Amino acid sequence: MERFDAAVIGGGLLGCFAARELSRWKLDIILLEAREDVCTGISRANTAVVYSGYDHKPGTLKAEMTVRANASFDRLCRDLDVPFSRCGSLMLSFGPRADAVLSKKLQNGEANGVPGLRLLDAESAYAMEPGLAPGLRHALFSPTAGTVNPWQLGIAACENAVHNGVQLRLNTKVEALHREADGYLLETDRGAIRTRAVINCAGLAAHRVQELLFSPSVRIVPSAGDYLVLDKNSAGKPAHILEYEPEEKAKGMTVVPTVEGSLLLGPSERDNTLDYATAENGLLWVREQAARLLPGLDLDGTIRSFAAVRPNPEQMDGRSIHSFVIEHPGQGFWSLIGIKTPGLTCARELGQYVAASLARELHAEENTDFDPIRRGIQKAHTLSFDERQRLAAAEPEYGEIVCCCEDVTRGEILEAIRRGACTVDGVKRRVGTGMGRCQGARCQQKITAILSRELAIPENTVTKDGKGTEILYHGAR
Amino acid sequence: MEHVKLLIVGAGAAGLSAAVSAWDAGCRDIRIADRASAPGGVLPQCIHRGFGLSTFGEELSGPSYAERLLAALSSTGVHLSLDTEVLSVSHDKTALLSRRGCVSRVRFERLILASGCREKTIGSLPVFGTRPAGIFTAGQAQETINLRHQDLGREVLILGSGDLGMIMARRFSLEGKHVIAVLEQAAHYGGMARNYHRCMEMYQIPLRCRMTVRKIHGQGRISGVTAVHLDSGEQEYIACDTLVTALGLIPERALVQGLEASPWLSLAGNCCRVYDIVDSAASQAQRIGHEAGTSLL
Structure with missing residues (x-):
């Protein structure tokens, strides 16, 4: 039977970072993912904001981790070669209730050590975002907030983990856990694995994975939210992240100019659902909020809507939990359960936290060969003319455009498949x-044809997103 | 840097027509760039008849219409660059071109944009639900069936009764698929009467007016839609394994965004406005080509 020092369960953003941070020690590590690829669950749909840290109560782990994570985000994204836009955020108030919320957040932020946080009057805010609706009273400007593409960050962490010796095993679902004298036995649908330690990052199923062996301690109540995406060429796009704090006590909306150039709007909120289907009232709500906040925004530029599911942790008695749930139910067993906002911001810090805790337990030796650098796929459209010309001359496929809207070449697609x-x-x-x-x-x-050729599979078995989502008709003709 | 007097983006009916007219006007330095491997734009995938009645006095198929235009082009010295994407155009009258193994800059004096249209997608509609496989735009379905000879599904629902929607309804029928219905939100089909007769009536495909799709169902592959009757508000579940959207065309002008007022730029064919028939797009493009060609003498 295969033996490892540590098994990370779940190849989402958190699992990829836990594995990557764990590879800073001399350990045999396996990263297990049930699906055919990493970052296909919670990580592929969220608000994409790297928060600056004024949302959380001073002295909490969330506050401390968020501020620290934000400060090191440029370095992290440089190491992992992932685009990061520190575009800054404006939290917007149109009335007295929201004014009070902004003051509270300013206080929190100052106590948490958020750099550069400023309360702006309406005039200064309109100067920064001329498209904002009339009637603005104040804006809380946080220059260090930014945005990153969540799945690109997760995929980069995974590639870097593998580069540092982590074994990635896809299409492998953990079905049972057993305690053994010197660790754990994992039964998967592709055979059993022995491991000294487990890091459980199973996302929406994290509490279930823990309950395979330990008694329940927290439960996850999923909630869903709907988002709209506007094309990068849409008129009236803001330059900053906007957080709309409504006057009535209701959920606000976030507007994010993404690193790709598109505009992300949302989310609405729907309780107690695991449904990745978007809801009519949710999408209408997002449209209404957007029209109210940015009257000049061309909503006809909408190109996509999607729903995200968030894992909300609750006590077994139903009380909600506001902190990150990091559990340690047994020797060598760590669980990240119900990590929601700011989970993207803190993904590396959380990974580092559990990895360091586990390394201490295992008396692991530092891996002095750890290489934090990952090279991303060369994106032809981000290069200067000269660079692009040289690249296409050296590698001809980088001159062939396959996706004409986003200017993506065959060379990039082949590298993605590799x-x-x-x-x-x-x-x-x-x-x-x-x-x-x-x-x-x-x-x-x-792209279907390229996948078919590169993977040497029939074209009608190429899928959109895993088994059952074949692009072409899959039955007999 | 390479230099060309007249650069035309797109080798569809409009681009080819504009090029020939510009040549006939006396311009001798013309280049057409197109991302596809074959000229003709969407014509090669339009294998049905119905093109060219007003220009050639007979009904041609799309490929035959393209052949006529190419025959006219071959008697000129217009340079045709296929498999070539025009990445960007800038104020200083240069275009950035990319093809396999080569990225280059071209300086031009006049530019004719003949980039046609793109299709509206389901993402632009207030349709909610899941995002499964099995949803195609009508043009995408047409290309996949007619040029790639691939099979898209069995039980096909079509949303939108413009010409392309109706033509694809017939095409799926001819492939032996069951076309459940063509849904149309207006009170009347959207395309031309002759297409309604030839594509819908003759194949007994139901047209259901004042209806649209409100919700998509299905986890892996689409399993059905909730359709809504717009007059009564009544909802109806329609099972299908393929949804084809024919929601209309949007002139594709992203390449010249912010440059629309430049005196050296003209728009030819469907990227200028959406024409009902190719003859109209081509004749507008001829005027544009003639004017550009004359101005460069």
Whole structure:
């Protein structure tokens, strides 16, 4: 039977970072993922904000981790070669209730050590965002807030983990856990694995994985939210992240100018659902809020809507939990359960926290060969003319445009497939194909053909997003 | 840097027509760039008849219409660059071109944009639900069936009764698929009467007016839609394994965004406005080509 020092369960953003941070020690590590690719669950749909840290009560782990994580985000994204836009955020108030919320957040932020936080009057805020609706009273400007593409960050962490010796095993579902004298026995649908330690990052199923062996301690109550995406060419796009704090006590909305150039609006909130289907009232709510906040925004530029599911942790008696739940139910067993906002911001800090705790337990030796650097896929459209010309001359496929809306070349797609993309959405997550104004109408069939050839599988077995999502008709003709 | 007097983006009916007219006007330095491997734009995938009645006095298929335009082009010295994407155009009258193994800059004096349209996608509609496989735009379905000879599904629902929607309804029928219905939100089909007769009536495909799709169902592959009757508000579940959206065309002008007022730029064909028939797009493009060609003498 295979033996490892540590098994990380779940290849989402958190699992990828836990594995990457764990590879800073001399340990044999396996990262287990049930699906055909990493970052296909919670990590692929969220608000994409790197928070500055004024939302949380001073002295809490969330506050401390968020501020620290934000400060090191440039370095992290440089190491992992992932685009990060420190565009700053404006929290917007149109009335007395929201004014009070802003003052409270300013106080929190100052106590938490958030750099550069300023309360702006309406005039200064309009100067920064001329498209804002009339009637603005104040804005809380946080220059250090930013945005990153969540799945690109997770995929980068995974690649870096593998580069540092982590074994990635896809299509492998953990079905049972057993305690053994010197660790744990994991039964998967592809055989059993012995390991000295487990880090459980199973996302929406994290409490279930823990309950395979330990008694329940917290439960996850999922909630869903709906988002709209506007094309990068839409008129009236803001330059900063906008957080709308409404006057009535209700959920606000976030507007994010993404690193790809599109505009993300949302989320609405729907309780107690695991449904990745978008809801009519949720999408209407997002549209209404957007029209109210940014009257000049051209909502006809909407190219996509999607729903995200968040894992809300609760006590077994139903009380909600506001902190990160990091559990240690047994020797060598760590669980990250119900990590929601600011989980993206803190993904590396959380990974580092459990990895360091586990390394101490295992008396692990530092891996002095650890290399934090990962090289991303060369994106032709980000290069200067001269660089692009040289690249196409040296590697001809980097001159062939496959996705014309987002300017993605065949060379990038081939590299994405070499790095593990095996579905149309897997290619999309790595190089951004089909994310633009035609939503893949012009490139999906070309990408299907490339996947078929590169993976040596029949074209009618190529999927959009895993088994059961074949692009072409899969039955007999 | 390479230099060309007239650069035309797109080798569809409009681009080819504009090029020939500009040549006939006396301009001798013309280049057409197109991302596809074959010229003709969407014409090669439009294998049905119905093109060219007003220009050629007979009904041609899309590929035959393209052949006529190419025959006219071959008697000129217009340079045709296929498999070539025009990445960007800038104020200083240069275009950035990319093809396999080569990225280059071209300086031009006049530019004719003949980039046609893109299709509206379901993401632009207030449709909610899941995002499964099995949803295609009509043009994407047409290309996949007619040029790639691939199979998209069995039980096909079509949303939108413009010409392309109706033509694809017939095409799926001819492939032996069951076309459940064509849904149309207006009170009347959207396309031309002759297409309604030839594509819908003759194949007994139901047209259901004042209806649209409100919700998509299905986890892996689409399993059905909730359709809504717009007059009564009544909802109806329609099972299908394929949804084809024919929601209309949007002139594709992203390449010249912010440059629309430049005196050296003209728009030819469907990227200028959406024409009902190719003859109209081509004749507008001829005027644009003639004007550009004359101005460069």
